[in-house]
Amino acid sequence: MAKIFLVAGHGGSDPGACGYGRKEKDDVLRLTLDVGAALSKLGHSIRYNRTSDVDTDYYGYINDCNNFGADICLSIHRNSFNGSASGYESCIYANTGRTKILADALNAGMAAIGFVNRGSKIRPDLAILNSTSMDAVLAEVGFIDNPVDNALFTNRYNDIVKLMAESVLKAVGATGSVSVPNGGASTPQSGTDRTKNLGNVDCIYQAYTDRWWPKVKNREDWAGASDGEPLRYLGICVSKGSIRGRVYTEKNGWLPYLTFADKYDINDLENGVLGDGSPIQAIELYYITPDGYIYKRVAYRVSDVNHDTFYPVQYDDETGNGQDGYAGMFGVGVDKFQAWIE
Numbered sequence: 102m103a104k105i106f107l108v109a110g111h112g113g114s115d116p117g118a119c120g121y122g123r124k125e126k127d128d129v130l131r132l133t134l135d136v137g138a139a140l141s142k143l144g145h146s147i148r149y150n151r152t153s154d155v156d157t158d159y160y161g162y163i164n165d166c167n168n169f170g171a172d173i174c175l176s177i178h179r180n181s182f183n184g185s186a187s188g189y190e191s192c193i194y195a196n197t198g199r200t201k202i203l204a205d206a207l208n209a210g211m212a213a214i215g216f217v218n219r220g221s222k223i224r225p226d227l228a229i230l231n232s233t234s235m236d237a238v239l240a241e242v243g244f245i246d247n248p249v250d251n252a253l254f255t256n257r258y259n260d261i262v263k264l265m266a267e268s269v270l271k272a273v274g275a276t277g278s279v280s281v282p283n284g285g286a287s288t289p290q291s292g293t294d295r296t297k298n299l300g301n302v303d304c305i306y307q308a309y310t311d312r313w314w315p316k317v318k319n320r321e322d323w324a325g326a327s328d329g330e331p332l333r334y335l336g337i338c339v340s341k342g343s344i345r346g347r348v349y350t351e352k353n354g355w356l357p358y359l360t361f362a363d364k365y366d367i368n369d370l371e372n373g374v375l376g377d378g379s380p381i382q383a384i385e386l387y388y389i390t391p392d393g394y395i396y397k398r399v400a401y402r403v404s405d406v407n408h409d410t411f412y413p414v415q416y417d418d419e420t421g422n423g424q425d426g427y428a429g430m431f432g433v434g435v436d437k438f439q440a441w442i443e
């Protein structure tokens with residue numbers, strides 16, 4: 102199994118390039134996490150420079166990457182110029198070895214997706230390329246100040262994730278069929294004809310307090326131990342489509358989003374379930390309806406450790422009309438959780 106270091110460019114107080122209401126730091130974080138999830142699903146060991154919107158120490162994470170002994174490093178960015186430039190490019194130190202394999206695969210694949218192919222650019226001045234001890238590519242995934250590139254980024258998002266994961270596999274000489282765990286996204290493809298009825302979708306979930314409690318399906322019960330004991334991890338999945346979620350914890354605030362299809366993994370506390378071991382105070386969920394089907398939503402509710410009764414039901418990450426975008430309250434642990442798909 103390969104060791105792969107992924108860099109989501111910029112972050113925190115450094116938004117990177119901006120355009121059309123988008124920030125490079127957000128686009129690349131989501132992309133980096135989804136590429137990493139696809140690769141870790143195949144058993145590869147992934148390390149990131151960041152997994153949330155935080156400031157990073159550039160030379161610090163280059164050291165991390167070297168200490169990790171990564172087989173390859175992929176740094177993900179988006180470009181900007183004057184609004185008229187467009188396309189994908191790979192920045193490299195030298196056109197040799199794994200660097201060449203990765204850059205060539207990305208250049209060709211991005212061109213097939215529809216980006217103008219700007220090819221590989223030799224950039225010996227970039228520290229991520231000249232100070233890493235393994236092969237490395239810095240990928241500029243289209244121009245954020247160009248509406249055509251942004252449309253490709255949004256509409257072909259799943260294909261981009263798949264391409265990047267497959268290109269990394271090719272470079273490290275690994276095989277395996279990449280599936281995109283994230284149904285692609287917050288932004289559903291526009292123009293998709295959604296006329297079919299998906300039928301019943303089950304939501305399966307399971308809570309950890311000081312141990313894992315039994316699985317719960319839909320509204321058959323609720324997950325948790327008893328009143329007053331906060332949930333510390335939450336596994337959740339759905340019988341069709343996928344569900345994206347994140348939790349707000351006492352220790353770290355909002356954790357990164359994770360997406361689950363028909364299973365979660367209680368043996369992988371990092372990426373297999375939601376939570377960090379400290380009390381969960383709020384939960385945000387979004388049901389990703391498969392393409393072609395009429396949208397469904399996840400309905401969910403929680404109670405806190407100080408009350409017996411549930412708060413009102415939250416639908417997806419909707420806000421307004423009494424909806425907060427999440428269930429729970431910052432500062433108080435959640436002790437009961439219930440979810441179903443409508």
Ligand SMILES: [Zn+2]
Pocket residue numbers: 110111117118125178179
């Ligand atoms: Zn950048």
